[in-house]
Amino acid sequence: MHALIVIDQQKGIDHPKLGSRNNPNAELSIMELLSVWRERSYPVIHVKHCSSELKSVFWPEQKGYDFKPEFQPLDNEDILIKTVPCAFTNSSLEKMLRQSEVKSIVVVGAATNNSIESTARTGGNLGLNVFVVENACFAFEKNDYFGIPRSADDVHAMSLANLNGEYATVLSSCNLLKSINEI
Numbered sequence: 001m002h003a004l005i006v007i008d009q010q011k012g013i014d015h016p017k018l019g020s021r022n023n024p025n026a027e028l029s030i031m032e033l034l035s036v037w038r039e040r041s042y043p044v045i046h047v048k049h050c051s052s053e054l055k056s057v058f059w060p061e062q063k064g065y066d067f068k069p070e071f072q073p074l075d076n077e078d079i080l081i082k083t084v085p086c087a088f089t090n091s092s093l094e095k096m097l098r099q100s101e102v103k104s105i106v107v108v109g110a111a112t113n114n115s116i117e118s119t120a121r122t123g124g125n126l127g128l129n130v131f132v133v134e135n136a137c138f139a140f141e142k143n144d145y146f147g148i149p150r151s152a153d154d155v156h157a158m159s160l161a162n163l164n165g166e167y168a169t170v171l172s173s174c175n176l177l178k179s180i181n182e183i
Contacts, residue, residue, distance in 0.1 A: 001042065001043065001100065001101060001102050001103070001104070002037075002042055002102070002104045002105070002106055002131075002180070003042065003043040003044070003045055003097060003100070003102045003104070003105050004033060004034065004037045004042065004043070004044045004045070004105075004106050005045050005047060005105050005106065005107045005108070005109075005119065006030060006034065006044065006045070006046050006047065006071060006108055006109050007047045007087060007107065007108065007109030007110060007115045007116060007119060007137075008047065008048070008049050008058070008109050008110045008115055009027070009030065009068050009071035009109055009110070010049065010057075010058060010064060010065060010066060010067055010068065011063055011064045011065075011066050011067075012056070012057030012058045012062075012063075012064025012065060013057065013064075013068075013110050014068075015057040015064060017057070018057065018140050019140045019141045019142075020140065020141045020151075020152055021111075021138050021139065021140045021152045022138050022139055022152035022153045022155075022156050023135060023137065023138035023139075023156065025135070026108075026135065026137060026138045027068075027070065029108070029133065029135045029136035030071070030108045030109065030136045031070060031071075032173060032177075033106065033108060033133065033136060033173055033176070034071075036180070038074070043077075043078070043100055043102060044073070044074075044077040044078070045077070045078045045079075045080055045087075045096070046067065046071065046077060046078065047079075047080045047081075047082055047087045047093075047109070047115070047119075048065075048079060048080070048081050048082070049081075049082055049083075049115070050065070050081050050082070050083055051083070052083065078096060080092070080093055080096075084118075085114045085115045085118040085119070086115070086118035086119050086121075086122050087115065087118075087119040087122075088122040088123065088126070089118075089122070094126060097128070102128075103128060103129055104128065104129040104130075104131070105128050105129070105130055105131070106131045106132075106133060106176065107120050107123070107131065107132050107133070107137070107168070108132075108133050108136035108137055109136075110138055110139075111137075111138065111139050111140055112132075112137045112138060112139040112155070112159045113139050113142070113155050113156070113158070113159035114139075116132060116159070117159045117162060117163060120132050120163050120167050120168045121163065121167045121168075124163075124166070124168055125167070129169075130163075130167060130168035130169070131168060131169050131170075131171060131176060132160065132163055132164075132169070132170045132171075133170075133171065133172065133173050133176055134156075134160055134170050134171065134172055135172050135173055136173050137156075138152070138156065139152050139153075139155040139156035139159060140152050141155065
């Protein structure tokens with residue numbers, strides 16, 4: 001059984017203050033995967049970030065906290081609230097997956113170098129078979145540790161490189177869907 005973990009697809013993720021991002025079609029890829037998961041009645045877990053910082057795009061007392069309309073969970077889909085980047089930390093995600101006998105997770109959403117990477121690393125460390133769909137997640141431009149500006153594509157690519165082969169398998173949505181019965 002493969003669970004689809006959809007991370008931070010909330011209105012706040014589109015706020016201009018987050019800067020330029022890559023993968024402008026990531027949401028379409030996520031929606032395609034979501035459609036396949038729903039058709040097959042595979043488990044879907046929507047992860048929602050709840051920030052305690054008033055100026056955060058994910059502070060719960062404003063519209064940015066709400067799911068984007070196209071990512072509204074169905075009644076039979078789980079919603080998990082997280083307060084840190086990793087969806088496993090201080091949450092019931094691992095317990096949910098173990099109770100459902102899920103051995104494989106597909107991680108999509110935002111941001112590649114933040115919640116995606118953190119969740120995928122932890123999932124891999126917990127012994128789950130983790131897949132990160134490169135065209136169904138995205139990153140924002142960011143300065144590196146030395147203050148050098150890095151494009152969203154660079155941030156995304158480095159994060160995927162950090163994950164691939166050690167914590168997760170990184171692949172495209174097309175390749176995932178071709179091999180879904182084999183994973």
